[in-house]
Structure formats: C-alpha cells, structure tokens
Amino acid sequence: MENEVRKKRILSGIQPSGDLTLGSYLGAIKNWAALADEYDCYYMLADMHTITVRQVPADLRRRTLTQVAAYIACGLDPEKNTLFVQSHVPAHAQLGWVLDCYTMFGELSRMTQFKDKSAKNADNINAGLFTYPSLMAADILLYQADLVPVGGDQKQHVEICRDIANRFNGIYGEVFKIPEPYIPPVGARVMSLTSPENKMSKSDKDQNGCVYMLEKPEDIMRKFKKAVTDSDACVRYDPAAKPGVSNLMQIYAVATGKTFQEIEQEFDGRGYGDFKTAVGESVVELLRPIREETERLLADKSYLESVYRAGAEKASRVAGRTLDKVYKKVGFLAR
Numbered sequence: 012m013e014n015e016v017r018k019k020r021i022l023s024g025i026q027p028s029g030d031l032t033l034g035s036y037l038g039a040i041k042n043w044a045a046l047a048d049e050y051d052c053y054y055m056l057a058d059m060h061t062i063t064v065r066q067v068p069a070d071l072r073r074r075t076l077t078q079v080a081a082y083i084a085c086g087l088d089p090e091k092n093t094l095f096v097q098s099h100v101p102a103h104a105q106l107g108w109v110l111d112c113y114t115m116f117g118e119l120s121r122m123t124q125f126k127d128k129s130a131k132n133a134d135n136i137n138a139g140l141f142t143y144p145s146l147m148a149a150d151i152l153l154y155q156a157d158l159v160p161v162g163g164d165q166k167q168h169v170e171i172c173r174d175i176a177n178r179f180n181g182i183y184g185e186v187f188k189i190p191e192p193y194i195p196p197v198g199a200r201v202m203s204l205t206s207p208e209n210k211m212s213k214s215d216k217d218q219n220g221c222v223y224m225l226e227k228p229e230d231i232m233r234k235f236k237k238a239v240t241d242s243d244a245c246v247r248y249d250p251a252a253k254p255g256v257s258n259l260m261q262i263y264a265v266a267t268g269k270t271f272q273e274i275e276q277e278f279d280g281r282g283y284g285d286f287k288t289a290v291g292e293s294v295v296e297l298l299r300p301i302r303e304e305t306e307r308l309l310a311d312k313s314y315l316e317s318v319y320r321a322g323a324e325k326a327s328r329v330a331g332r333t334l335d336k337v338y339k340k341v342g343f344l345a346r
C-alpha cells in the first residue's frame with residue numbers, strides 16, 4: 012500500500028557449515044520467527060561464506076537444503092519472510108567485489124574472526140577468508156537493511172559493514188542505509204555442554220558439547236547426562252562461579268518458561284542427576300516438533316524448491332536495485 016509506512020527491514024543469515032544446533036535455535040532462529048509481523052525480514056543461507064573453509068560438496072548441499080527446511084520448521088513462515096540461498100542471488104558476489112575495493116587491507120587484518128580462523132585453518136588461509144567481511148557487508152547493504160540480528164561474535168562484522176557503507180556514502184552520496192546490530196530483547200546464549208565457557212557451536216569438534224536440532228532423543232539425553240557441572244551439588248544460577256549449571260538452567264528456563272528462582276526451588280536438595288535428566292527431557296520435547304516437521308518438509312523437495320526459488324527471486328529484485336545504483340555511482344558503463 013502506497014501510504015503505508017515502510018516496515019523496517021531485517022537481514023540475517025547462518026552459514027550451512029554444520030548441522031544446526033540447539034544454540035542456533037534458541038539464540039537466533041526462534042527470535043527471528045517473532046519478528047515477522049513487525050519487520051520486513053530476509054533470512055539467508057550463507058553458503059558462499061561457508062566455502063571459505065574447505066567443504067565436502069555433497070554435505071554442503073544436503074545441509075543447505077536441510078537448513079531451508081529447518082528455518083521453516085522453526086516457525087519462519089515463507090509467506091511472511093524472504094528465505095533464500097546466498098549463492099542464488101548473484102548480486103552478493105557482484106557487490107562483494109565492488110566493496111572489496113572500498114575495504115582496507117589493514118581493517119581486514121584486524122578482524123578477530125579472521126585471526127581465529129587463520130589460526131584454526133593454518134593450511135588454508137585463503138583470500139575469501141580474508142575478505143569475508145566485505146561479502147558480509149554486501150549481504151546486508153544490498154537490502155538496505157535497518158537491523159541485523161546477530162550474536163556477540165558477529166558484532167565486529169556489522170561494525171566494519173557500517174564503516175564500509177559510510178566510506179562509500181562519503182564519496183558517492185547516500186547510497187547505502189547504515190545498519191544497526193540488533194540484539195533481540197529475549198535471547199539465549201547457549202554454551203557448550205562440555206566446555207561451558209565456549210559458545211555451543213555447530214563447527215565444534217567436540218560432538219558431546221553440542222546438541223543438534225534434529226538429533227534423536229536418546230542422543231540428546233545422553234549428552235545432557237554427560238554435561239559438565241561442578242562439585243557443589245546445588246542448582247543455583249551463577250554464570251561466573253557455576254558456568255555449567257547456569258548454562259543448563261538457562262536452557263531449561265527457555266525450554267519450559269520457568270524462572271531461575273522456580274528452577275532453584277524445583278531442584279532444591281536434589282542431585283544433579285535429576286536436574287540433568289529434566290533438562291534433557293525438556294529439550295527433547297522442545298525439539299521434537301521441529302525435527303518431525305523438518306523431516307516432513309525434507310520429504311517434499313518440490314515444496315522446498317518453490318520456497319527458495321521464490322525467495323531468490325524476491326531477494327534478487329531488491330538487491331538488483333541497490334547493485335544498479337552502485338554500478339552507476341562507481342562509473343560502470345550501463346549495459
């Protein structure tokens with residue numbers, strides 16, 4: 012409608028670099044689903060970023076499709092959200108190149124994620140790993156996104172995106188909207204079950220620290236029963252002194268809607284065994300409908316295809332407008 016105020020736009024993405032985890036759900040996708048009415052939302056599968064680390068092609072393809080199904084199963088209604096695969100929208104690579112030419116070697120060298128990943132992949136420090144931030148800036152700026160929901164580890168990437176956009180706008184006028192990082196009001200930072208000082212990560216080598224969204228109930232239960240706690244046998248929320256127990260409480264709180272105080276009372280005088288079993292069971296029940304719906308969707312490939320095709324078409328239209336403007340500004344001859 013013409014006189015309707017334009018909704019603020021949101022863009023975010025997750026790399027299909029590993030199977031989605033309980034952390035991806037509670038920390039990101041669950042919150043995204045709640046934004047659809049208020050915002051114009053674009054959610055991407057960042058497969059182009061994923062190949063900055065070597066992948067097994069068939070696995071990447073399977074994980075990408077599974078992730079589309081999981082997005083929908085987690086409540087991202089494709090009628091209300093634009094769901095698309097990054098490599099399906101060529102404008103990302105096109106703007107990414109242009110932005111490479113407006114991003115400085117020095118600023119890329121200072122990125123924490125680049126330093127971490129180079130240390131972890133010392134035999135494959137490729138140029139894509141280095142210019143990862145300018146491609147991510149393109150992801151965001153193509154859609155003129157107002158807000159970018161990200162976890163703390165990605166904030167530096169939104170910062171550099173703003174720097175690049177400001178630099179470009181400073182030369183050519185107001186081409187890009189300057190985005191803000193968006194930390195949803197309710198969110199959970201889920202930590203590893205075996206090393207609770209680290210975030211639960213889908214690329215973690217320690218499989219026991221990480222609960223996958225589509226994992227079988229018995230495997231989920233086994234991991235929670237093995238979760239690291241401490242030696243004082245008391246269920247109390249204190250992230251600094253009791254990181255393992257506090258992480259389990261956090262998970263239990265979001266899975267059941269109970270407050271920390273209610274949880275402390277519930278397990279007063281009971282051992283960690285009971286507590287871990289209860290947390291495991293709550294997670295099994297939380298994930299059950301998501302797993303079943305994902306499996307149902309994966310059996311309907313033509314539906315999934317229609318979702319990501321429509322998503323790419325819509326995304327391409329929006330992205331194309333920004334790319335045209337940029338090409339003109341930098342002086343490319345019109346086709």
Ligand code: TRP
Pocket residue numbers: 022023024025026057060147150151159160161165168
């Ligand atoms: N770098 C993000 C991550 O690893 C994924 C990502 C790629 C992203 N492009 C994005 C997130 C654009 C937000 C916006 O988590």
